[in-house]
Amino acid sequence: MRKKLNYKRMEGLQGYVFILPWIVGFIAFTAGPLIFSFAASFTNYNITSQMDFVGFDNYENLFTADNLFWTSLYNTLYYVLFSIPLTTAGAIFLSALLNQDVPGIRFFRTIYYLPAVLSGVGVYLLWMQLLDPGTGLVNTALGWFGIPGPNWLFDPDWTKPALIFMKLWSVGGGMLLYLASMQGVSKSLYEAAKIDGASSWQQFRFITIPMITPVIFFDIVTSLIGGFQIFQEAYVMSNGEGGPVNSMLFYNLYMWKKAFESFDMGYAMAMSWILFIIVFIITIINLKLAPRWVHYEGEER
Amino acid sequence: MSKIVLKNVYKHFDKKVTAVSDFNLSVEDGEFIVLVGPSGCGKSTVLRMIAGLEEISSGEFYIDGKLMNDIPPKNRDIAMVFQNYALYPHMTVFDNMAFGLKIRKFKKDEIKKRVEEAAELLGLEELLHRKPKALSGGQRQRVALGRSIVRDAKLFLMDEPLSNLDAKLRFQMRAEIAKLHQRLKTTSIYVTHDQTEAMTMASRIIIMKDGVIQQIGAPKDVYDNPENTFVGGFIGSPSMNFFDGRIVDGQFVVEDVRINVPEEKMEYLREQGFVGKELTMGIRPEHIHLLRGGEEAGQTNSILSKIIVSELTGAHTLLYSMLGTQEMIAEVESRTNVSPGEDVYLTFDMNCVHFFDKEAGIRIRPEKSEVLVG
Amino acid sequence: MEEVEVAAKKRDEERVASAHAYFDNIHTKRKLLSLVNFILLAAGSLLILSPIWWMISTSLKSMAEVMTYPPTFYPREWNWDNYIKTWKAAPFDTYAINTITITMLVVIGSVLVNSFIAYGFAKVPFKGRGILFAIVLSTMMIPGFVTLIPQYVLFSKLQWINTYFPLVVPAFFGSAFFIFLLRQFYMTIPNELIEAAKIEGASHFRIWWTIGLPLTKPALATVAIFSFNGAWNDFLGPLLYLNDESLYTLQLGLQVFKGEMNTQWNYLMAGSLLVLLPVIILFFFFQKYFIQGINLQSGGK
Numbered sequence: 001m002r003k004k005l006n007y008k009r010m011e012g013l014q015g016y017v018f019i020l021p022w023i024v025g026f027i028a029f030t031a032g033p034l035i036f037s038f039a040a041s042f043t044n045y046n047i048t049s050q051m052d053f054v055g056f057d058n059y060e061n062l063f064t065a066d067n068l069f070w071t072s073l074y075n076t077l078y079y080v081l082f083s084i085p086l087t088t089a090g091a092i093f094l095s096a097l098l099n100q101d102v103p104g105i106r107f108f109r110t111i112y113y114l115p116a117v118l119s120g121v122g123v124y125l126l127w128m129q130l131l132d133p134g135t136g137l138v139n140t141a142l143g144w145f146g147i148p149g150p151n152w153l154f155d156p157d158w159t160k161p162a163l164i165f166m167k168l169w170s171v172g173g174g175m176l177l178y179l180a181s182m183q184g185v186s187k188s189l190y191e192a193a194k195i196d197g198a199s200s201w202q203q204f205r206f207i208t209i210p211m212i213t214p215v216i217f218f219d220i221v222t223s224l225i226g227g228f229q230i231f232q233e234a235y236v237m238s239n240g241e242g243g244p245v246n247s248m249l250f251y252n253l254y255m256w257k258k259a260f261e262s263f264d265m266g267y268a269m270a271m272s273w274i275l276f277i278i279v280f281i282i283t284i285i286n287l288k289l290a291p292r293w294v295h296y297e298g299e300e301r
Numbered sequence: 302m303s304k305i306v307l308k309n310v311y312k313h314f315d316k317k318v319t320a321v322s323d324f325n326l327s328v329e330d331g332e333f334i335v336l337v338g339p340s341g342c343g344k345s346t347v348l349r350m351i352a353g354l355e356e357i358s359s360g361e362f363y364i365d366g367k368l369m370n371d372i373p374p375k376n377r378d379i380a381m382v383f384q385n386y387a388l389y390p391h392m393t394v395f396d397n398m399a400f401g402l403k404i405r406k407f408k409k410d411e412i413k414k415r416v417e418e419a420a421e422l423l424g425l426e427e428l429l430h431r432k433p434k435a436l437s438g439g440q441r442q443r444v445a446l447g448r449s450i451v452r453d454a455k456l457f458l459m460d461e462p463l464s465n466l467d468a469k470l471r472f473q474m475r476a477e478i479a480k481l482h483q484r485l486k487t488t489s490i491y492v493t494h495d496q497t498e499a500m501t502m503a504s505r506i507i508i509m510k511d512g513v514i515q516q517i518g519a520p521k522d523v524y525d526n527p528e529n530t531f532v533g534g535f536i537g538s539p540s541m542n543f544f545d546g547r548i549v550d551g552q553f554v555v556e557d558v559r560i561n562v563p564e565e566k567m568e569y570l571r572e573q574g575f576v577g578k579e580l581t582m583g584i585r586p587e588h589i590h591l592l593r594g595g596e597e598a599g600q601t602n603s604i605l606s607k608i609i610v611s612e613l614t615g616a617h618t619l620l621y622s623m624l625g626t627q628e629m630i631a632e633v634e635s636r637t638n639v640s641p642g643e644d645v646y647l648t649f650d651m652n653c654v655h656f657f658d659k660e661a662g663i664r665i666r667p668e669k670s671e672v673l674v675g
Numbered sequence: 676m677e678e679v680e681v682a683a684k685k686r687d688e689e690r691v692a693s694a695h696a697y698f699d700n701i702h703t704k705r706k707l708l709s710l711v712n713f714i715l716l717a718a719g720s721l722l723i724l725s726p727i728w729w730m731i732s733t734s735l736k737s738m739a740e741v742m743t744y745p746p747t748f749y750p751r752e753w754n755w756d757n758y759i760k761t762w763k764a765a766p767f768d769t770y771a772i773n774t775i776t777i778t779m780l781v782v783i784g785s786v787l788v789n790s791f792i793a794y795g796f797a798k799v800p801f802k803g804r805g806i807l808f809a810i811v812l813s814t815m816m817i818p819g820f821v822t823l824i825p826q827y828v829l830f831s832k833l834q835w836i837n838t839y840f841p842l843v844v845p846a847f848f849g850s851a852f853f854i855f856l857l858r859q860f861y862m863t864i865p866n867e868l869i870e871a872a873k874i875e876g877a878s879h880f881r882i883w884w885t886i887g888l889p890l891t892k893p894a895l896a897t898v899a900i901f902s903f904n905g906a907w908n909d910f911l912g913p914l915l916y917l918n919d920e921s922l923y924t925l926q927l928g929l930q931v932f933k934g935e936m937n938t939q940w941n942y943l944m945a946g947s948l949l950v951l952l953p954v955i956i957l958f959f960f961f962q963k964y965f966i967q968g969i970n971l972q973s974g975g976k
Contacts, residue, residue: 006356006370006371007353007371007372007373008356010373011373011799011800011801011879012799012800012801012802013801014795014799014801014878014879014880015795015799015800015801015804015879016795016801017795018791018792018794018795018796018799018879018883019792019795019796019807021788021791021792021847021848021849022792022811022848022849022854023807024848025845025847025848025849026810026811026814026848028829028848029822029826029845029848030814030817030822032825032829033821033822033825033826033829034817034821034822034825036825036828036829037821037822037824037825040825047828047831094719097712097715097716097719098716100708100709100712101709102709102712102713102716103713104713108716108717108720110959110962111720111723111724112719112720112723113962113965113966114723114724114727114955114958115723115726117904117954117955117958117965118951118954118955119904119908120907120908120909120910120926120929120950120951121910121926121927121929121930121933121947121950122929122946122947122948122950122951123947123951125929125933125943125944125946125947126726126729126730126944126947127726129729129730129733129940129943129944130726130729132938132940134742134744135741135742135744135746135940136746137725137726137729137746140745140746143745169723169726172723173969176965176966176969177969177972180966180969180970200708218972222815225815225816225818228818229818229819229820231820231911232910232911235910235914236910236930236933239934252820255820255824256820259824259827260827260915265824265828268824269824269825272818272820272821272823272824273821275818275820275821276817276818276821279816279818280816283816352870352874353873353874354870354873354874373873374870374873374874375873375874375875375876375877375878376876377874379874380874381870381871381874383867383870383871384867385865385867387865387867387868387870387871389868389871389872389886389890390890391886391889391890400872400875400877400885401874401875401876404875404876404877404881405876448871448875452875
């Protein structure tokens with residue numbers, strides 16, 4: 001029996017009209033580019049003259065002959081490994097403080113959140129000044145306590161800690177995320193715990209933390225994906241070079257230089273796929289580990 | 302004039318779940334039909350199929366002889382009141398009521414006229430410029446009704462419109478909707494899980510269970526002659542009492558209690574071969590009477606019962622006790638002082654009992670029915 | 676007899692007294708905790724705000740004062756004309772106009788198109804809706820650089836390099852994050868509202884326009900603000916696609932300015948502050964919508 005074009009099917013067609021912009025955008029700006037990039041990663045594509053198939057040469061060179069690739073991967077892992085636990089813990093701690101009944105709490109929340117909305121070159125310039133060894137605020141303040149400040153952005157050992165330090169300034173973004181979910185925890189749970197004799201710390205440890213694990217999970221997954229893509233701050237603060245001594249040459253910065261400075265497009269696209277795979281595997285691991293520690297409330301959703 | 306016919310209507314979800322099966326109904330112009338049943342019985346699905354919000358899986362649906370299956374909701378000329386009212390929160394009461402007319406490109410002054418008329422009818426004149434947020438539950442309910450009235454639609458659908466109101470308002474709005482229907486005479490289909498609403502408002506009740514119609518009839522009909530134990534138990538509050546037993550020697554035997562059955566009932570039970578078979582006897586609580594004093598106690602059909610709970614509801618008292626191992630509720634005059642633990646004599650008005658085939662739960666009718674003997 | 680009564684009375688009194696002590700104790704404890712909390716938060720706010728104060732203070736200093744050691748916390752003299760000098764030192768008015776143009780187009784596109792798409796995903800039933808929405812979500816996992824390079828290839832083949840098209844056009848094809856955010860919000864609108872409108876004779880397009888848009892205003896404000904922030908702070912896009920200085924945005928202009936000014940911190944801070952100012956103002960006025968976006972995010976997980 002042939003299906004009639006009834007109104008339910010008409011409604012379905014309307015649905016496709018609604019999402020049509022996304023479908024077009026997805027094909028043109030995501031799926032198409034992904035396919036092209038995957039194919040091109042096996043060529044010596046340089047955008048203008050050549051696109052010859054070179055097999056796994058790009059990948060092989062990356063792993064065996066390119067020291068800078070390893071440097072950039074190391075730098076990126078260093079950044080991710082330190083910045084994510086620090087920002088996550090910082091955000092949870094801050095939101096616990098801001099979840100209390102203290103006079104002026106709304107004002108405090110605003111202040112702590114402010115740095116999170118600031119980004120771009122202006123912020124990087126500000127931090128370059130703050131971290132300036134001679135005239136900057138950070139070393140001046142350290143000096144009050146008799147601590148000789150490091151050379152930060154001029155010392156290869158201190159560039160990455162400097163970036164992590166800067167990242168911690170905007171911890172308020174994550175704080176709001178946690179605060180929102182902490183406020184969603186039912187008061188009666190805390191009251192029940194009090195009657196059971198739990199101390200404030202125990203209430204935090206055994207009620208607050210488990211109840212907000214879904215948000216912790218969400219935050220970790222998204223900041224991992226974001227952390228691997230650190231680029232702008234390193235580009236601006238090292239004048240697009242990744243120095244000193246390649247200590248700020250993060251993965252994406254190196255890829256950028258390969259793609260848009262030396263136009264080794266094929267090579268850069270191979271790099272991008274390696275990053276994609278790394279991020280993908282880490283996300284999958286996260287998803288697999290989640291049931292062990294993430295607590296989901298009922299079956300509401 | 303609008304006559305509605307549903308023929309062999311089925312609704313399947315995901316090809317596995319059958320929400321409604323073989324639904325047949327024909328509604329005459331001006332009727333007020335109430336679909337009633339426990340939650341999940343498919344009553345709302347029927348209404349939504351009539352509205353065109355759900356597709357009819359198979360079967361046919363006609364309004365005035367026109368097949369409606371593939372007509373989108375907007376072309377069915379129906380109006381609907383939702384359980385949560387579904388008022389547009391960003392529009393004033395006036396705009397809420399005018400919305401459908403605007404879409405149908407009515408002239409401005411015609412819209413104004415109609416909305417004002419409906420507002421007057423419902424006592425909303427003062428509230429026209431307000432937004433739904435600033436209204437009480439009952440007022441919102443009225444706006445939802447008004448929105449449907451202005452359209453002057455052929456068919457009026459209501460999906461549990463009163464269940465979000467408190468008891469007192471519900472009572473009041475029930476009367477108001479009934480009054481409105483008497484005045485406008487629009488063919489209406491009303492869905493509820495509340496059997497009281499069904500009993501008080503309907504010109505005909507349809508009782509559903511598990512997607513299947515159990516009985517269609519006028520409220521009195523359905524109350525007096527339930528087709529099966531489900532209808533008997535669902536309609537009426539407190540519920541009908543059911544006792545399992547069998548007919549032996551012209552008596553209904555429930556465990557160790559024997560009750561005489563009137564000859565006329567015995568006649569058709571005997572005729573249809575139910576003597577000695579497992580039966581269920583149904584009796585409404587108001588047909589169980591309390592016997593006073595010693596002289597009555599000795600009479601036939603008196604049952605000695607120990608009262609477990611006695612509840613005064615106002616006009617009546619409910620006496621809870623056991624018949625053998627089966628629960629029994631009697632509804633007696635409120636002025637009878639019976640305390641829990643007391644032994645009293647109760648008697649059944651055996652002319653008002655119904656017998657049901659225990660297995661099928663179907664009522665055994667006086668006239669010989671082919672199906673039952675089968 | 677009497678002795679027993681007296682003893683009982685005494686016991687009662689003691690019980691009442693100890694109960695009072697318990698609650699008194701709790702009250703003092705709570706007050707103390709609240710005070711400690713307040714002090715902690717106040718100190719933290721100073722820490723968080725000090726970079727911003729430092730930026731303002733430095734921007735008003737003379738270069739000689741910037742270079743003095745130890746650095747001063749207050750400018751000795753307030754050189755307001757630093758701002759005028761900064762603005763005139765580079766074509767900042769051109770940058771500003773360019774940035775405003777791009778930002779406005781991106782905001783309009785993001786608000787309208789994402790709302791349209793999200794309505795389709797939330798309120799119009801059609802085949803494959805679940806799978807397509809899952810694809811929308813999964814695209815959020817793809818590192819931007821994987822598609823950045825092939826997108827650059829695409830735009831360069833379209834002759835769009837050195838135009839605003841690559842910066843603006845994608846905004847009109849939906850973004851996964853905004854679609855997700857708005858769909859979350861649409862899900863809170865009862866379906867009965869849509870059904871009532873359908874019965875009254877409205878098509879889905881009409882329902883989206885007359886009911887969907889007005890009812891999702893708060894979420895649209897969030898999208899507007901987030902996309903404003905994104906476009907205003909975008910550095911990578913302009914860096915990649917714009918070559919002519921007459922097309923530069925504020926972010927790019929600031930980066931060039933940084934190269935020209937070397938370590939003229941007072942001018943650099945004045946420039947940074949001017950670029951950040953619109954975002955700061957927006958934040959203080961529309962904080963509610965920033966927070967709403969975050970709440971939608973955390974509710975979605």
